[in-house]
Amino acid sequence: MALNNNLFSDSIEKVIKNASKIALRFGSNLVGTEHILYGLVSVKECTASKVLAELGVTENALFELFEESSSGISLFGNVELTPRTKELFQIAQHIAMDLNHSFIGTEHLLLAILSSKSCYATKVLENVFAINVDDLKAKILATLQASRERKKVEDSQSGSELPEKLLEMGSDITLKARQHKLDPVIGREEEIQRVIEILCRKTKNNPVLIGEAGVGKTAVVEGLAQAIASGDVPEEIKNKSIFSLEIGGLMAGTKYRGQMEEKLKDTIETIIENGNIIVFIDEIHTLAQAGSEKGETSPSDMLKPYLARGELQTIGATTTDEYRKYIEKDKALERRFQPVMVNPPSVEQTIQILKGLKDTYEAFHKIIITNEAIEAAANLSDRYITDRSLPDKAIDLIDEACSKAKVNFTLKPQKVRDLEEKIKSLSASRDEASIQRNYEKAAKLQSEIINLENELKTHNDSIVKKSASGQIGENEIAEVVSKWTGIPVTKLTEGEKEKLIHFEEILHKRVVGQDEAINAVSKAIRRARVGLQDSKRPIGSFLFMGPTGVGKTELSKAIAEALFDNENNIVRIDMSEYMESHTVSKLIGSPPGYVGFDEGGQLTEQVRRKPYSVVLFDEIEKAHPEILNALLQILDDGRLTDGKGRTVSFKNTVIIMTSNIGANEIRQHKQLGFGNESADKVSEKDVYMDALKKKFKPELINRIDVICIFESLSKQHLIKISDIMIASLNKRLASKNLYLKIDPKAIDYIVAKGSNLIYGARPLKRFIEQEIEDRIAEKILLGQLPSRGVIEVDLEGDKLIFNSVE
Structure with a gap:
């Protein structure tokens, strides 16, 4: 491609002119790199x-370099x-062309030098x-990208009355x-009314x-804007503009100490000079946080005098925790701001918010959002997504469901893809038959292709019709909730209904006896x-x-397997590890300032990651009473x-x-002999309940839904258990x-020799x-x-014998 000199920017022409002068000055009529x-x-x-x-790399440094290697003779004339x-x-x-730039600039020429590793200029650098x-190349490309983003911002904010230098650091709301x-x-x-009153x-x-986070703090500012x-505000602020200052834009490029303070001061002076700007600073605690290292001035300290005099009107937004941590403790900063609490809306209010946003999301996604979907998003997000706030989590549910x-409407069904592949294959066969002058076969194939194309058209028309009338309802929202949390909230399928109806039978496949416990859990x-x-x-x-x-832990694993198809989907806490009072921090996480604070608690972290799970507290009697107090809140709330x-x-x-x-x-009682069987069962339950009341406080016992007493295993139970174990061995x-x-x-021999009343x-x-x-x-x-086949196990005397069966 020929070089087009018309594409040179003014700076490039100056570069060539100055390069020619320096070449002649040091005795060369050839302009090198x-x-x-x-x-x-x-x-x-x-x-x-x-x-x-x-x-x-400065002009003086390069001049000295040329002087060292120069012969000292200057030339005149053309170069x-x-x-x-x-x-x-x-x-x-x-x-320049690759970057879609209209002119060749100095940045493109410098990138060209850096790309030519063997040229003299690169060796000098x-x-x-x-x-x-490579680092310099990356830096220039980053500068070009930042410049392009800045241009985008300028284009998107054309028509704003705010100074251009402000728009580089934020936006005009x-x-x-x-x-x-x-x-x-x-x-x-x-x-919004409270904010207007404070501003006036x-x-x-x-x-x-x-x-x-997510309650709608930014939405309040957008509502004010x-x-x-619309002019629906008092005269004092009718002509004001709300400028959203981005902390990242303020800090960008402030590499050396003092640069950010200088940039902030210049920004404040520009805002005050304009006189009609209200500054909105989202995450305002970052201003108090920035520069908080020892010996540095916090940007918030620079704001205080302007805020106190009323010269700089500012709306801040922050979370409750960050306000307490960074702003509340700085009394001088706190008294310059008037707090406005923004509480999460109720489910009913969230439904109204979603109905107001409905048209916006329908226009974007081209999907109809039903009222059932809106109500489901508000109700299900409130119930199942507990670590986020309304209305943000409900809006996100609607957005993702749409x-x-x-995506489902735009993806081609497998039937359509199969038809397209078949048509393609038949077309190739038809073309081959035509080349071989087998016109009868070609005509037959063409007829098949026409039929398939008609079928394909019918499918495509139905897809278009379906996508045009595409909508989301309650079940689509429930699917997204299930995907986010792992909690099954979708409508029951026939397979699930069948499983739940026969849940006791599923558990009995692994656990023998213990009907009372299995029935209570199943219900x-x-x-x-x-x-x-x-x-x-x-x-x-x-x-x-x-x-x-007797199967207490086994039943817990069976429940996990029945619910999640995997017995490992269980949060198991061995309470023998929590025998001391201080081990409560292992359970819920260490408080701030203590070792292990960042790691989280063994119980709370696992449940946060798997909110739908079986939580097993094994051997609860071994836990310290302080640990049991933590369980009260779990069981009640x-x-x-x-x-x-x-x-x-x-x-x-x-x-x-x-x-x-x-x-x-119970074991000591049984060793003394047996009485009436039914009376014995009643007395067993009384013994267990008496022991329970002595060990645990009434408030804990009262919060437990069902207390299940597991019976000792009979010989028949043990035979069934051995059958289950042998079946498991046969699987392997x-x-x-x-x-x-x-x-x-x-x-019978295995049960007699292998079982034990105590264990x-x-x-x-x-x-x-x-x-x-x-x-x-x-x-x-x-x-x-043999290494394959059937192995028979028989009893001969008092010994098991093994034989292979042909």
């Missing part, structure tokens, strides 16, 4: 000169560019000035209101909006999934009591505040506590093409591992059993 580098630094107002000056220099200009033209060429670029503000009339004061006329734009629906799960449980408490809270090895002050919701968890308390007394053996067949007498079913598992699994492995290795 080093002379071009000198030309770039000599044109002070250009981008390249500014960037190079920051790195110490010519070296081939390498001409090549640089060609590269610069390419770079690397060897003399110790500049990393009043202009956006006049251009109807702001969303409607609903339900914040009281807060003579002194200390600076409101600060305080509220949690809309009121100013986005999901739009609670069904209530929750249908949506009938108390929304302010956990799904259910259960205390499983009984001797060790379904929430717990962690060490960082965040509220963690337990409303969608199943709380299970296990305890062996009272089991020793199946991958090795082995199957275990055990004689009933051998089962329940746990010894049975160990016996099967030692006497069956270990011996099979040993015999296969010795060649006494």
Whole structure:
């Protein structure tokens, strides 16, 4: 591509002129790349000169360099560019075109030099000035990007009456209101009125909006801007413009100490000089936070005198925690602001806000938002998304549900893709048949293609019709909530209904006996999934009591597997680790200033990540009483505040506590002999309840939904458990093409030898591992059993024998 000299900017022409002069001055009529580098630094107002000056590449430094290597003879007359220099200009033209720039500027020429690693100018930069060429290249590209963004801002804010230097650091909210670029503000009339009243004061006329993230603090300011734009405000502020100052824009480029303070002072003076500007500073606590290191002046200190005199009207916005941490403790700053609390709207108010925003989101997504979707977004977000505030979380639900629906409508169904592939394949076959002059086959294929194309058209027409009438309802909102939280809030499918109806049977596949506990848990799960449980408490809270090895922990795992298809989806807290009072910090997280503050609590962090889960407090009697006090809030209100002050919701968890308390007394009682069986059961329950009342406070016992007493395992129970264990072993053996067949007498022997009245079913598992699994492995290795096929286990005398079956 030929070099077009008409594309040279004025700065480039000055660069060439100064480069020619320096070449002749030091005895050369050829302008090399080093002379071009000198030309770039000599044109002070250009981008390249500014960037190079920051790195110490100045006119004087290069002049001294030329003097050292010069012969001292100056020349006169015409000069010519070296081939390498001409090549640089060609590269610069390419770079300008790639960046969609109309002219070749000094920045493009400097990028061309940096791209030509072998040219003399690049070697000077690397060897003399110790500049990393790649870093400098990245810096120039970043400068160009910032310039482009600034131009975008200027274009978007054309028509603003604010000074140009201010628009580089923020935006004119009043202009956006006049251009109807702001969303409607609903339900914040009281807060907007309060802000107007403060702004109309003579002194200390600076409101600060305080509220949690997402409650609508910025919306209050946008509502004020809309009121100013429509003239619905007092005369004092009718001609004012609201300027949103971005802290990032204020700090950008302030590399050295004092630069930001100077930039802020210049900004304040510009605002005061204009006289009709109200400054809005979102996250105003960052001004108090910035420069808070020892020995530095905080920007907020510079604002104080202007705020006190009423010269600089400012609206701030911050969260409750940040206000307390950074502004409230600075009394001089606090008294210059008048707080305006912005509380989250109620569910009803949120519904009205969403109805006001409905048209905006429908126009953007081209999806119809039904009233059912709006009500579901407000209700479900309030109930299930507990770590964010209304209306922000409800608006996000609507936005994402619309986005999901739009994507689904625009994606081609698999049937359409299959038809397109088939048409493409048949077209290729038809063309091949035509080339081979097999016209009969070509005609037949063409007929098939026409039929498929008609079918494809029908499908495409239905997609267009469906997308044109696309809408979202309650179920689409519920799907998004489920995706965000992992909590199933969508309508029950037929498969889920079937599972919930037979939930007891599913649990009995893993847990033998214990009907009372299984029935109580199943009822609670069904209530929750249908949506009938108390929304302010956990799904259910259960205390499983009984001797060790009877299935308390196993039932907890079975519940997790039945609900989530994975027994590991359980938050298990071993209470033997919480026997001291100070270990409560392990549970909920250390308070600020203590070791481990950033790590969070073992309980609260897991529940925050998995809000729909089974929470198992194993061996609850071993926990310190201080730990049990923390459980009171979980059981009653379904929430717990962690060490960082965040509220963690337990409303969608199943709380299970296990305890062996009272089991020793029962065992001692049984060793003395047996009486009437039914009376024995009643006395067992009384023993457990007496032990429970002695150990735990009434307020804890009273908050538990169901206390389940697990019965000791009978011989029949143990036989069933051994069958389950053998079935589990056969599952593992199946991958090795082995199957275990055990004689009933051998089962009786395993139960008799492997079970224990004190330890329940746990010894049975160990016996099967030692006497069956270990011996099979040993015999296969010795060649006494085949590595595939059926292995029979029989009882011979007092010993298990193993035989292979052909």
